[in-house]
Amino acid sequence: MALQAGGVSDDVARRLRERGIRPSVQRVAIARVALASHRHPSADEVWEQVKERLPMVSRATVYNTLNRLVEEGLLRSFASAQGHTVFDPNTAPHHHLVDDATGTIYDLPWEALAVDGVDALEGFEVRDFQVVLHGRPTRRSR
Amino acid sequence: MALQAGGVSDDVARRLRERGIRPSVQRVAIARVALASHRHPSADEVWEQVKERLPMVSRATVYNTLNRLVEEGLLRSFASAQGHTVFDPNTAPHHHLVDDATGTIYDLPWEALAVDGVDALEGFEVRDFQVVLHGRPTRRSR
DNA sequence: GCACTTTTTAGACCAAGTCTAAACATTGAG
DNA sequence: CTCAATGTTTAGACTTGGTCTAAAAAGTGC
Ligand SMILES: [Mn+2]
Ligand SMILES: [Mn+2]
Ligand SMILES: [Zn+2]
Ligand SMILES: [Zn+2]
Numbered sequence A, B: 001m002a003l004q005a006g007g008v009s010d011d012v013a014r015r016l017r018e019r020g021i022r023p024s025v026q027r028v029a030i031a032r033v034a035l036a037s038h039r040h041p042s043a044d045e046v047w048e049q050v051k052e053r054l055p056m057v058s059r060a061t062v063y064n065t066l067n068r069l070v071e072e073g074l075l076r077s078f079a080s081a082q083g084h085t086v087f088d089p090n091t092a093p094h095h096h097l098v099d100d101a102t103g104t105i106y107d108l109p110w111e112a113l114a115v116d117g118v119d120a121l122e123g124f125e126v127r128d129f130q131v132v133l134h135g136r137p138t139r140r141s142r
Numbered sequence C: 001g002c003a004c005t006t007t008t009t010a011g012a013c014c015a016a017g018t019c020t021a022a023a024c025a026t027t028g029a030g
Numbered sequence D: 001c002t003c004a005a006t007g008t009t010t011a012g013a014c015t016t017g018g019t020c021t022a023a024a025a026a027g028t029g030c
Helices: A007-018 A025-036 A043-053 A059-071 B007-018 B025-036 B043-053 B059-071
Strands: A076-079 A085-088 A094-098 A105-109 A114-116 A124-137 B076-079 B085-088 B094-098 B105-109 B114-116 B124-137
Touching: A007 A025, A025 A043, A025 A059, A043 A059, A043 A085, A059 A076, A059 A085, A105 A124, B007 B025, B025 B043, B025 B059, B043 B059, B043 B085, B059 B076, B059 B085, B105 B124
Parallel strands: A094 A124, B094 B124
Antiparallel strands: A076 A085, A094 A105, A114 B114, A124 B124, B076 B085, B094 B105
């Protein structure tokens, strides 16, 4: 398949190439969805969205590509409260608030919370951390 | 089957009865393992340990009982970093440190860390929270 | 155009977890 | 004590998120 000329896709293709990932049509479509998401989608949710534009894309390609993007540092993945893997295009440190009623995961900026005592922990070498909160949004924004 | 006379089982049986859970032999055996664990075992890990004493116990009974213990507040459950459900007999607030190399989850006392800013969060109603750290133990204690 | 490499695909496979329906155990009314 | 009703356990079927496989398709370099 021929590459498109559009701006967004080119930008995504460039980011893939920078990491040594050949930007096939499928990979660009998957990366566009996953990297632009403001949610924390599962692989199957990404697959559903990608299929709207590229109906023949296979489930294996979506899983392989998302895992590759994680390896190359363009995405992070973690297990949701329900135990399913979700992908997070925000690779900078930040906190998470989980609405257990809906499963929605909200980002909180790193600066919104201060954690004290990590450096003083005895017996552990800490590589990174985050605060995980459970609750729900009040205003119907976000 | 007849109930045993031993002290630990009686204590577990009492805790089950208090919550309206009839203390069958299977449930007492499962609860003994899960409530005494200092690790954060999965259901299948509990099953393996229970089978040493009660070889005929079924997987369904282990899952049903553990879920019942969570409902009744004697256990908590959450998804591990690998996305598998684990059970935690420590129902008081505390933090968790995950060794990603081994999957081991360590408890940190609530007082070991201070989180500031939760009350000031705009747009969210927070029910509870904890700090999740990734790292590894230094000394070979614990 | 042709060999070679990389990627994608459909579907098999796997493992954690749930559900089902029958067997088994316990309870208590008579 | 008997036996019917109720509660519990069981084996195994089923579901689902995720991985693996082997063949087809696409891309690359000459
Ligand atoms: Mn799994
Ligand atoms: Mn699941
Ligand atoms: Zn996030
Ligand atoms: Zn714990």
